[in-house]
Amino acid sequence: KQEVTQIPAALSVPEGENLVLNCSFTDSAIYNLQWFRQDPGKGLTSLLLIQSSQREQTSGRLNASLDKSSGRSTLYIAASQPGDSATYLCAFYTGGGNKLTFGTGTQLKVEL
């Protein structure tokens, strides 16, 4: 059974810092990986999708990497802003590729 762990569970940083969110998984037989952002009480916004044959994806100030051999993915946020405050979730397509298995998320707060 796939287990997904996200560290840290919560993070508070001053505006402008570069930061790294970590996601680890136990089963390397994954398909694609997706990072999401969730604002309180809201749905999920897709940030980046890394296909299983890829190692990283970039979008603006965000960069996500995937290392299947070590069972890890990282989300790098450059020059953080207060608007980045949210919960960040990583998720893997498993079980034949038709379902997402989520981590519990990292709650990020960027302070002025």
Added chain:
Amino acid sequence: ETGVTQSPTHLIKTRGQQVTLRCSSQSGHNTVSWYQQALGQGPQFIFQYYREEENGRGNFPPRFSGLQFPNYSSELNVNALELDDSALYLCASSWGGSSYEQYFGPGTRLTVT
């Protein structure tokens, strides 16, 4: 292009009642997946419908059932509601039944008292 929509936004039900949640998939998508997210947790996969057929199910009891219509919209039905069913219910649509990027709706907040 219309995104994924869900109705209702919020719902309060009493233990033992039944509830139906609705989801309209994004234009061009033929697959709908449902997830349950308890407070402070990551979403848990309930089931997926692909071209009107169930295409995978998570570890949820049979009182959680679903349906997909010819226009690819979907319903999630929950019978005999329990207090632990209180959660945010998310639906996601995609094209194809496997590993295709899923796009999420805003969710339905269900409270069972």
